[in-house]
Amino acid sequence: xxxxxxxxxxxxxxxxxxxxxxxxxxxxxxxxxxxxxxxxxxxxxxxxxxxxxxxxxxxxxxxxxxxxxxxxxxxxxxxxxxxxxxxxxxxxxxxxxxxxxxxxxxxxxxxxxxxxxxxxxxxxxxxxxxxxxxxxxxxxxxxxxxxxxxxxxxxxxxxxxxxxxxxxxxxxxxxxxxxxxxxxxxxxxxxxxxxxxxxxxxxxxxxxxxxxxxxxxxxxxxxxxxxxxxxxxxxxxxxxxxxxxxxxxxxxxxxxxxxxxxxxxxxxxxxxxxxxxxxxxxxxxxxxxxxxxxxxxxxxxxxxxxxxxxxxxxxxxxxxxxxxxxxxxxxxxxxxxxxxxxxxxxxxxxxxxxxxxxxxxxxxxxxxxxxxxxxxxxxxxxxxxxxxxxxxxxxxxxxxxxxxxxxxxxxxxxxxxxxxxxxxxxxxxxxxxxxxxxxxxxxxxxxxxxxxxxxxxxxxxxxxxxxxxxxxxxxxxxxxxxxxxxxxxxxxxxxxxxxxxxxxxxxxxxxxxxxxxxxxxxxxxxxxxxxxxxxxxxxxxxxxxxxxxxxxxxxxxxxxxxxxxxxxxxxxxxxxxxxxxxxxxxxxxxxxxxxxxxxxxxxxxxxxxxxxxxxxxxxxxxxxxxxxxxxxxxxxxxxxxxxxxxxxxxxxxxxxxxxxxxxxxxxxxxxxxxxxxxxxxxxxxxxxxxxxxxxxxxxxxxxxxxxxxxxxxxxxxxxxxxx
Amino acid sequence: xxxxxxxxxxxxxxxxxxxxxxxxxxxxxxxxxxxxxxxxxxxxxxxxxxxxxxxxxxxxxxxxxx
Numbered sequence: 001x002x003x004x005x006x007x008x009x010x011x012x013x014x015x016x017x018x019x020x021x022x023x024x025x026x027x028x029x030x031x032x033x034x035x036x037x038x039x040x041x042x043x044x045x046x047x048x049x050x051x052x053x054x055x056x057x058x059x060x061x062x063x064x065x066x067x068x069x070x071x072x073x074x075x076x077x078x079x080x081x082x083x084x085x086x087x088x089x090x091x092x093x094x095x096x097x098x099x100x101x102x103x104x105x106x107x108x109x110x111x112x113x114x115x116x117x118x119x120x121x122x123x124x125x126x127x128x129x130x131x132x133x134x135x136x137x138x139x140x141x142x143x144x145x146x147x148x149x150x151x152x153x154x155x156x157x158x159x160x161x162x163x164x165x166x167x168x169x170x171x172x173x174x175x176x177x178x179x180x181x182x183x184x185x186x187x188x189x190x191x192x193x194x195x196x197x198x199x200x201x202x203x204x205x206x207x208x209x210x211x212x213x214x215x216x217x218x219x220x221x222x223x224x225x226x227x228x229x230x231x232x233x234x235x236x237x238x239x240x241x242x243x244x245x246x247x248x249x250x251x252x253x254x255x256x257x258x259x260x261x262x263x264x265x266x267x268x269x270x271x272x273x274x275x276x277x278x279x280x281x282x283x284x285x286x287x288x289x290x291x292x293x294x295x296x297x298x299x300x301x302x303x304x305x306x307x308x309x310x311x312x313x314x315x316x317x318x319x320x321x322x323x324x325x326x327x328x329x330x331x332x333x334x335x336x337x338x339x340x341x342x343x344x345x346x347x348x349x350x351x352x353x354x355x356x357x358x359x360x361x362x363x364x365x366x367x368x369x370x371x372x373x374x375x376x377x378x379x380x381x382x383x384x385x386x387x388x389x390x391x392x393x394x395x396x397x398x399x400x401x402x403x404x405x406x407x408x409x410x411x412x413x414x415x416x417x418x419x420x421x422x423x424x425x426x427x428x429x430x431x432x433x434x435x436x437x438x439x440x441x442x443x444x445x446x447x448x449x450x451x452x453x454x455x456x457x458x459x460x461x462x463x464x465x466x467x468x469x470x471x472x473x474x475x476x477x478x479x480x481x482x483x484x485x486x487x488x489x490x491x492x493x494x495x496x497x498x499x500x501x502x503x504x505x506x507x508x509x510x511x512x513x514x515x516x517x518x519x520x521x522x523x524x525x526x527x528x529x530x531x532x533x534x535x536x537x538x539x540x541x542x543x544x545x546x547x548x549x550x551x552x553x554x555x556x557x558x559x560x561x562x563x564x565x566x567x568x569x570x571x572x573x574x575x576x577x578x579x580x581x582x583x584x585x586x587x588x589x590x591x592x593x594x595x596x597x598x599x600x601x602x603x604x605x606x607x608x609x610x611x612x613x614x615x616x617x618x619x620x621x622x623x624x625x626x627x628x629x630x631x632x633x634x635x636x637x638x639x640x641x642x643x644x645x646x647x648x649x650x651x652x653x654x655x656x657x658x659x660x661x662x663x664x665x666x667x668x669x670x671x672x673x674x675x676x677x678x679x680x681x682x683x684x685x686x687x688x689x690x691x692x693x694x695x696x697x698x699x700x701x702x703x704x705x706x707x708x709x710x711x712x713x714x715x716x717x718x719x720x721x722x723x
Numbered sequence: 724x725x726x727x728x729x730x731x732x733x734x735x736x737x738x739x740x741x742x743x744x745x746x747x748x749x750x751x752x753x754x755x756x757x758x759x760x761x762x763x764x765x766x767x768x769x770x771x772x773x774x775x776x777x778x779x780x781x782x783x784x785x786x787x788x789x
Binding site: 071154158173176177180 | 733767769770773
C-alpha cells in the first residue's frame with residue numbers, strides 16, 4: 001500500500017519537478033542576478049557606512065551600473081568605470097581650478113567637455129564608449145558641486161573616487177564568487193547557435209522555403225550575432241585565460257563565417273535571378289543546387305560536438321570532390337553549343353558554389369577545432385574586427401549634449417534656481433548615458449518614467465518607513481524588497497530602462513548616510529529638479545537630430561553604399577575582412593535602430609557587388625596583366641565607385657558599359673594567354689566576378705531600378721541581359 | 724610605520740599602499756599557480772583566489788600597522 005502511495009506521489013510530483021526545472025532554466029539566472037546585485041548593493045552600503053564615506057548611495061549606484069549577469073562583463077565594465085571616473089575627476093579639477101569664480105565660463109567648459117566625451121562615446125563601441133560616457137558625466141557629478149564650494153573640491157573628488165571603487169570591488173567580488181556565470185559559456189552558446197542556424201538557413205533556402213523578407217531578417221540576426229560575439233570576446237579575455245588561448249580561433253571563425261554567408265548570399269541572389277528570368281543555365285544549375293541541399297540535409301542533426309563537426313567537415317570535403325565531377329556532367333548536358341550568356345551564367349554560379357563550399361568547409365573545420373585548448377597555428381594575417389563609425393553623426397551627438405547642458409545651465413543662472421545644480425548634473429548624466437543607445441529618446445523616456453516611480457517610492461520610503469527603521473539590519477530589511485522589485489524589472493529586456501532608472505533614482509533620493517536629513521521640502525525640490533533635468537535631455541533627443549529622422553536615415557543609407565566605395569579604393573591588404581566586418585556592423589546598426597528599413601534595400605547589392613569588386617581587384621594584381629586590361633579593370637572599379645557615390649541612371653549605364661568593356665578585355669586576354677594556368681585561373685575568376693557585378697546591376701527588381709528610375713528603353717547595345 | 728603618508732601633500736593611508744602591493748603579489752602568485760595547474764584541484768577557483776588575496780593583504784596590513 002505504501003509503495004503504491006509513493007508511486008502516486010512520484011507521479012504527482014514529477015510534473016511539478018519538471019516545471020521547477022523549466023523555471024530554473026528560464027527565470028533562475030534572473031533571480032540569481034537579482035539576489036547577487038542586492039547583496040552587492042547592501043555590502044557596498046554597509047562598507048561605506050563603516051568607512052564613514054559621506055555618500056554611500058554613490059557606491060550603491062555604482063553597483064547597479066556595473067553589475068552584469070556575466071562575470072567577465074562586470075570586470076571589464078569596472079575597469080573602464082575606474083578609468084572613466086579618474087579622467088572625469090581630472091577634468092573637473094582643471095575646470096574648477098580655471099573657472100571656479102565664473103559660473104558662465106564653467107558651464108561652457110563643462111558643456112564642451114561632456115560634449116566631447118559623448119562624441120567619443122558615439123564614435124567608439126562597447127566598453128570604450130562606456131569609458132567615454134563616464135569620463136563625461138563624472139566631471140559634471142564632481143565638478144558642479146565643487147564649483148559652488150571650491151575649497152572642498154579635493155575631499156569631494158577623493159571620496160567620490162573611493163565610493164566608486166568600493167562599489168566596483170563589491171560588485172566584482174560578489175559576481176565572481178557567488179554562482180559565477182562564465183562568459184565562455186555564452187561564447188560557446190553563441191557560436192553553436194550560429195552554426196546551427198546558418199546551416200539550417202542554407203538548407204531551407206536551398207529548399208526554397210523562405211521568402212525574401214525572411215532572408216533579410218535572418219541575415220540581420222546573423223549580423224547581430226557576429227557583433228555580439230565580437231563584444232563578449234573582448235571581455236571574456238579578462239575573466240578566463242583559456243579564452244585568451246582560443247581568441248585567435250574565434251576571430252578566425254567570425255571572419256570565415258562572414259565570408260561564407262556573403263558568398264552564399266551572392267550565390268542565392270544569382271540563382272534567384274536566373275530562375276526568375278528562366279535562363280537556360282538556371283535549369284542546369286538546379287541539379288547542383290539540389291545536391292548541395294542534399295549533402296547539408298544528410299548532415300541531419302546539426303553538429304554539436306567537436307567530433308560531429310569534424311565529420312561534417314569531412315563530408316563537405318567529400319562533396320567538394322564530387323561536385324567537380326558533377327559540374328562537368330551538367331556542363332555537358334547544357335544545350336549545345338551554349339551561347340556565351342548561358343555559359344557565363346553557369347560559370348559564375350559554379351564558381352560561387354565552389355567558393356561557398358570551400359568557405360563552408362573552412363568554417364566547419366574552425367568550428368570543430370574550437371574546443372581544443374592548444375593554440376592553433378597563427379593565421380597569415382592577423383584578423384581584427386574593423387568598425388567604421390560616421391564621424392559626423394558622432395560629432396552631432398556631442399553637439400546635442402553640448403546644447404542641452406548650455407541651455408539648462410543658462411536657465412539655472414538666469415533664474416537663480418536653488419536646485420539647478422541637480423538638474424544640470426542629470427542633464428549631463430542622462431544625455432551622456434543615452435547617447436550611445438540606438439534610440440536615445442525612447443531610452444530617456446523610459447528612464448523618466450522609472451525615475452518618477454523611483455521618486456514616489458523614495459518619498460514613501462524615506463518619510464514613512466525609514467524613521468521607524470532602527471539600525472543597519474532593519475535598514476537592509478526595508479531596502480531589500482524595493483531594490484529586488486526594481487532589479488527584477490531590470491532583468492526583463494522590455495523593462496530594463498525603467499528598472500535601472502527606478503533603482504538608481506530610489507537610491508539617490510533616500511541617500512542612506514551616517515546623519516540622515518528628513519526635510520520633505522528639500523527632498524521634493526531636489527527630486528523635481530533631477531527629473532526636470534532628465535526631461536530636458538529627453539526633449540533635446542526628440543528635437544535635435546532625432547534617431548528616426550530622415551536625415552539620419554539618408555546618412556546611414558549613404559554609409560552603407562560607401563562600403564562599396566571602400567571596396568573600390570582602399571588598399572587591398574586585408575580588405576575583404578575589413579569590408580565584411582564593417583558591413584556587418586553597419587547592418588547591425590541599421591537593424592537595431594528600427595530606422596532606415598528602406599535603406600536596407602541596398603543591403604544585398606552592397607554585399608554582393610562590394611565583395612565581387614574586391615575579388616576583381618585581387619585577381620587583377622595577382623598575375624602579370626596587359627596594360628589595356630588593367631586599365632579597363634581600373635575604369636570599371638572607378639565607375640562602380642562613382643555609381644555608388646551618386647546613384648543615377650546615367651552612372652549605372654556608364655558602369656554597365658565599363659563592366660562589359662572589362663569583360664571583353666579579359667576575354668581577349670584569355671584567348672591570347674594560353675600558357676600559364678595560374679593566370680588563366682585568375683582571368684576566369686575575374687570574368688565570373690565581373691559577370692556577377694553585371695547581373696546584379698541589371699537586376700531590376702532590387703532597389704536600383706526604383707531609386708534610379710532607369711528607363712527600360714535605354715540603349716544597352718549588344719550587352720543586354722539574356723532575359 | 725606611520726598610518727598615513729603625504730603624497731604631494733595629500734594624506735594617503737599606508738594601508739592603501741599595502742593593498743596595492745598585495746594586488747601585485749596576488750597577480751604574480753596567480754600566474755604561477757595557474758601555470759602549475761593548482762586551480763585544477765580547487766573546488767571554487769574565484770573563492771580560492773579571493774581567500775589567498777585576503778591572506779596576503781592581511782599579512783601585509785599587519786606588517787605595516789604593527
